[in-house]
Amino acid sequence: MLGRDDTQAVSGGPTATSTPPSAAVPFTGAHQAGIATPAQDRLAMAAFDLSTSSRDDVVAMLRTWTAAATLMVQGRPVGDVENAPLAPAVDTGEAYGLAPASLTLTVGFGPSMFDGRYGLGSRRPAALADLPQLPGDDLDPDLSGGDLVVQACADDPQVAFHAVRNLARLGRGTAAVRWFQLGFGRTSSTSSAQVTPRNLQGFKDGTNNIVAEDAAAMDSFVWVGDEGEQAWMRGGTYMVTRRIRMFIEAWDRDSFGDQESVIGRHKISGAPLGAQAEHDAVDLTAVDAQGHPVIPATAHIRLAAPSNNGGQRILRRGYSFTDGIDPVTGELDAGLFFICFQRDPRDGFVALQRQLGAHDALNEYIRHTGSGLFACPPGVATGGWWGQGLLG
Amino acid sequence: MLGRDDTQAVSGGPTATSTPPSAAVPFTGAHQAGIATPAQDRLAMAAFDLSTSSRDDVVAMLRTWTAAATLMVQGRPVGDVENAPLAPAVDTGEAYGLAPASLTLTVGFGPSMFDGRYGLGSRRPAALADLPQLPGDDLDPDLSGGDLVVQACADDPQVAFHAVRNLARLGRGTAAVRWFQLGFGRTSSTSSAQVTPRNLQGFKDGTNNIVAEDAAAMDSFVWVGDEGEQAWMRGGTYMVTRRIRMFIEAWDRDSFGDQESVIGRHKISGAPLGAQAEHDAVDLTAVDAQGHPVIPATAHIRLAAPSNNGGQRILRRGYSFTDGIDPVTGELDAGLFFICFQRDPRDGFVALQRQLGAHDALNEYIRHTGSGLFACPPGVATGGWWGQGLLG
Numbered sequence: 001m002l003g004r005d006d007t008q009a010v011s012g013g014p015t016a017t018s019t020p021p022s023a024a025v026p027f028t029g030a031h032q033a034g035i036a037t038p039a040q041d042r043l044a045m046a047a048f049d050l051s052t053s054s055r056d057d058v059v060a061m062l063r064t065w066t067a068a069a070t071l072m073v074q075g076r077p078v079g080d081v082e083n084a085p086l087a088p089a090v091d092t093g094e095a096y097g098l099a100p101a102s103l104t105l106t107v108g109f110g111p112s113m114f115d116g117r118y119g120l121g122s123r124r125p126a127a128l129a130d131l132p133q134l135p136g137d138d139l140d141p142d143l144s145g146g147d148l149v150v151q152a153c154a155d156d157p158q159v160a161f162h163a164v165r166n167l168a169r170l171g172r173g174t175a176a177v178r179w180f181q182l183g184f185g186r187t188s189s190t191s192s193a194q195v196t197p198r199n200l201q202g203f204k205d206g207t208n209n210i211v212a213e214d215a216a217a218m219d220s221f222v223w224v225g226d227e228g229e230q231a232w233m234r235g236g237t238y239m240v241t242r243r244i245r246m247f248i249e250a251w252d253r254d255s256f257g258d259q260e261s262v263i264g265r266h267k268i269s270g271a272p273l274g275a276q277a278e279h280d281a282v283d284l285t286a287v288d289a290q291g292h293p294v295i296p297a298t299a300h301i302r303l304a305a306p307s308n309n310g311g312q313r314i315l316r317r318g319y320s321f322t323d324g325i326d327p328v329t330g331e332l333d334a335g336l337f338f339i340c341f342q343r344d345p346r347d348g349f350v351a352l353q354r355q356l357g358a359h360d361a362l363n364e365y366i367r368h369t370g371s372g373l374f375a376c377p378p379g380v381a382t383g384g385w386w387g388q389g390l391l392g
Numbered sequence: 393m394l395g396r397d398d399t400q401a402v403s404g405g406p407t408a409t410s411t412p413p414s415a416a417v418p419f420t421g422a423h424q425a426g427i428a429t430p431a432q433d434r435l436a437m438a439a440f441d442l443s444t445s446s447r448d449d450v451v452a453m454l455r456t457w458t459a460a461a462t463l464m465v466q467g468r469p470v471g472d473v474e475n476a477p478l479a480p481a482v483d484t485g486e487a488y489g490l491a492p493a494s495l496t497l498t499v500g501f502g503p504s505m506f507d508g509r510y511g512l513g514s515r516r517p518a519a520l521a522d523l524p525q526l527p528g529d530d531l532d533p534d535l536s537g538g539d540l541v542v543q544a545c546a547d548d549p550q551v552a553f554h555a556v557r558n559l560a561r562l563g564r565g566t567a568a569v570r571w572f573q574l575g576f577g578r579t580s581s582t583s584s585a586q587v588t589p590r591n592l593q594g595f596k597d598g599t600n601n602i603v604a605e606d607a608a609a610m611d612s613f614v615w616v617g618d619e620g621e622q623a624w625m626r627g628g629t630y631m632v633t634r635r636i637r638m639f640i641e642a643w644d645r646d647s648f649g650d651q652e653s654v655i656g657r658h659k660i661s662g663a664p665l666g667a668q669a670e671h672d673a674v675d676l677t678a679v680d681a682q683g684h685p686v687i688p689a690t691a692h693i694r695l696a697a698p699s700n701n702g703g704q705r706i707l708r709r710g711y712s713f714t715d716g717i718d719p720v721t722g723e724l725d726a727g728l729f730f731i732c733f734q735r736d737p738r739d740g741f742v743a744l745q746r747q748l749g750a751h752d753a754l755n756e757y758i759r760h761t762g763s764g765l766f767a768c769p770p771g772v773a774t775g776g777w778w779g780q781g782l783l784g
Contacts, residue, residue: 037417081660085649092644093594093659161714169644180716180724184549184574202485252561254482257477265487268473322553323715324572327534332572
């Protein structure tokens, strides 16, 4: 467990509290932005299916996307706004005049990119193994998978939406949107300067996340290193997305004490059961006067603890979502759109979800309805383009 | 046309630019908040069907809702957070620690409330006439209607979501959610201090809205007066909601010049065609050198102009939405969630939409997929409750 302190100033690196909402996040660098970047407040995310058989088309689209992204993260439209009247608009326009809002755009490649259509079979990383069927999976194929993904995070949802929409527009004829998800509020902190937000179950979520300032943890668990991996992925990472529906009506009927037992934390303070403050250490060995564990055997934080997962940790980036009413049950279709980054999903998300999916007391109140797995290449060099190491 | 100036300071009354996002908007008053209140950035809205045959149940729910709303608009939970462990939580918790974020909650009663179940038939206002079939309607019943509506607007979407969810929870057994809509960004200004936002077509939207500072227009067109109406509606207004899907892929393929002709405004500046600045007067009589109207005959702003609608005006409160991918077409299900308030919908929205639905050049790019009509009673007095004048 990382004993971090929200009130402590962190030297170096951008933080959410020191970055005004109008700021632009640099697009180029060793790693893609939107992974270690302090989690912005809003998400727009789309997965795409490629509709071309031509590798050149894919390359052309990725070059076009990179040029557009470079402008959009600066708060600029995709080209000159003095449009020729007889041509379609070069930019859809809904973000004209808005600040950059810390927009980041992060691209990943799904396993299906390597199926042979583009001659990439031998470049498929071992870590990009198809996710196995996991306990409790109830996945909708229309909300899962994709050849490519674009994660747009920003502090203004219109800026995030505009970015995804324009990439979709520029990719038309080459890629079609497979699924799209809006996330209205962040449920993760990726910087020690950020206050831990609450998810739609009302609990502080992700207290023991890796934070980007912890360079050792980022190198151990998030960034792909120099050995034992496809060279084009060095400095990259693997993204897993899960659309986690919460049965909030059932959750709301549960008793306050049982909710705390299910999570293993106090609801108001966020402290582990038996402790006082949110960032107090999680003591999995503590027992009460009757000899029962203070943090129950099936509590979420026990099963998710690194000590129960071979020391593995993940970098989380989660967002609350709502998509209206479930037509079958009449209940709210809402929950957590979970994104995590790790150096190898087989050790990271897959191992963790085998444990959680089978035993977590939370399973009574949640269901995984969508899933994605993507290889996020390293950052774009100045003058380079997304995926250049793979397709260039 | 109202010749207002965004740069001009307005004396008296709250404005979006002078109100910090943490502010609380008063709940009680002559009118319900959320109508003349400067439009907040985010929307969460739910319509409910009553599942009880007991008028007393409806009254009890509205009293409970009023008490909860009074707390929530102050940024407070619905009751004591020191919850008894064996009882369900008194508040779902996801807004603990968040600022009030200018939350407003606005309630309305649909025509079906007056169908005889609650002995209210004789209290139905004449202005609450069922909306007729309108040109171009393609309404989904699951996204339309409702006995009751709650509009939550706030500058933090989590605060707005929390409020609607908790009212739904408190109403369980008496009312069930019929439809729910999240709006991620405002597309209307209701104060002259607000900058006109852009909608998902990239155009500035609602430039010639009524603004709340224009008391004469509010009294003429929005608030129900003292004569010719049910007494319980005096100080109230009528709300029409329309879920307007935009075919943004088709729009994006249209030429820049045609987009401007369809709307009747320049896209970048927002100026009427033939004029220079957004708030320049709309000259519907101007013709070009060939004698053609500068603002085309079917342009949106011509058909919507008060001079083409018997002088009628409405107060708009619109939000951009996206609900993922349309499973039939594979295109984005996104658009404008349109809300308007008027003293009599027969003179306001219905007359306007007869004109627009039949002739508006915009119809090629939009479709109305949801619809609601609600009588919003006047404001709640201190110690009173929502709908007291109708049901008390």
